[in-house]
Amino acid sequence: MKYQTQKIAQIYFLVAMALFAIQVSGGLLAGWIYVAPNTLSELLPFNIVRMLHTNSLIVWLIVGFMGAAYFLIPEESEREIHSPMLAYLQLAILVIGTLGAVVTYIFNLFEGNVLLGQEGREFLEQPLWVKIGIVVAALIFLYNITITVLKGRKTAISNVLLLGLWGLALLFLFAFYNPENLSLDKQYWWYVVHLWVEGVWELIMAAILAFLMLKLTGVDREIVEKWLYVIVATALFSGILGTGHHYYWIGTPAYWQWIGSIFSSLEVIPFFAMMAFAFVMVWKGRRDHPNKAALLWSLGCATLAFFGAGVWGFMHTLHSINFFTHGTQITAAHGHLAFFGAYVCLNLAIFTYAFPILKNRDPYNQVLNMVSFWLMAGGMTFMTFVLTFAGIIQTHLQRVLGEYYMDVQDQVSLFYIMRFGAGVAVVLGALIFIYAVLMPRKEIIEPGHSRPVAAE
């Protein structure tokens, strides 16, 4: 650890991992409810479980991004974080807000209250006071990070990361606008949901991936930066108007069908570029970094993001196809592999890379960490295939033949059982991952004996 304030990242990563454990456990429970629909139906209804699953996912990913920023900005800027105190205060606000949201959801407290009650808006259900807390925390975070970057060395990685994080915070402001008209509601809603994951989060992803490649492969910064700019340009070019692929059937004019189809088809390009980038860097790299597990997660991230976000997204992004498939299990398949590949793997990659450095020890438990990668990646890939098959059958029975929703659900129940099995593998992998990262052990992978190279 070159800079003392990088230590801030550790508590962020710990909070993120705790929420990760909760998120996948909630997912497992939701998966079981698909198998046995009456499970906990009065105590913890499915819609609440789903809210916990999706909300905790987003929160832990963002906490992880923020931790990653606190970890890599000092190294990029070559100076300490402006104010560690603000960083901890900001995390405290986020944790209180998260716990508040969870308690409000589970016990349905203050129903209908403007400030305290949950808002009942898919993915943006958070009570108003929690949303305000998120904005305050984001402002503190941006202030802290921006001041650090402005005072220090400016690199392409820190600039792109900063652009992504500012975009993340500013776009969240649309969560405060909730028009009466449902079509308008959805239109603005996607400004948060879509422009995050298919816009500014891609910038954050590219920046963190570029940092990891720089450290793990020892490739020249100049080459990394050229790739980074191309990835960022194609991501924004395709992603912003790609929002149109959510506007096909919500009451918006027909031209969105073509804007959405054409631009979102191009969204494959930045994900392909990120995959190509990661592999080309490893091929060219002269450094044999001892943290093999971090490299595996980085390459796994780029690959699974390309398939989950790129290929599985393209599969149903053309409006003539989406006319039949929207809102089926195909969407669920895409959502799971895209989030896992792009953002979960990315976070786990930076955790794996950072923890030995934060704890000032060798990268322990490499084999166990890699086992967790294959368990999670295998489980998630299997789940994606299973849900895709379920979705194809569902699309045919429900949308083509016109059978009733619940009748169709009965006919795809076998797939839900298999999906639960896949979920067990993912949860097991997640627990092994947390153990491998946190527990000190003796077993490490010896670095190979190729040409030595100076540290970046």
Next chain:
Amino acid sequence: MSEGATESRLSELPGDLMMWVLIVSELLVFGAGLAAFLAVRTTDTGGFAEAQDLLDRTAGGINTAVLVTSGLCAALAVRWRRAHRRLGARLWLGAAALLGGLFLWVKAVEYGDKIAAGIGTETHPFFTFYYLLTGFHAAHVAAGIIILGLIAWRDSLNNLETGTAFWHMVDLVWVLLFPVIYLLR
């Protein structure tokens, strides 16, 4: 293919590499738009031909001449800048921008006539594409005029090459849109 070879081939491109990334992306978008237009057209050739007859082909033809001439002015600006004749280069850029403005004015008159005749984006699939493709192109002409202004202000040769590359792309796209949308029977 060695890294060195790729690097040098990319650096041979005039202007900034990122502009070429943008140009390729733009061509993909307009190409996909035209392909979709032609695909939908096969489902209703008669309806598309009838709708096309409502377009003002003369205005489209004039605009083609205007924009191609404007492209020539932009190309001459780079040539003059290479010869270190900065004032002349700026005047050529101004001429290119003025012709771009003329293009937009003709386009606005066309849109005005269509709207006055009650033709909107939902009137017929032909017009959805007409408004979408030409409108998107017109937005690029407007952006291009701003870029021409910027490079006339900061007139390094590299800036001129980068900015005029964008302008030629806008030009090229129109030369593809005009025959397919206005003329193709």
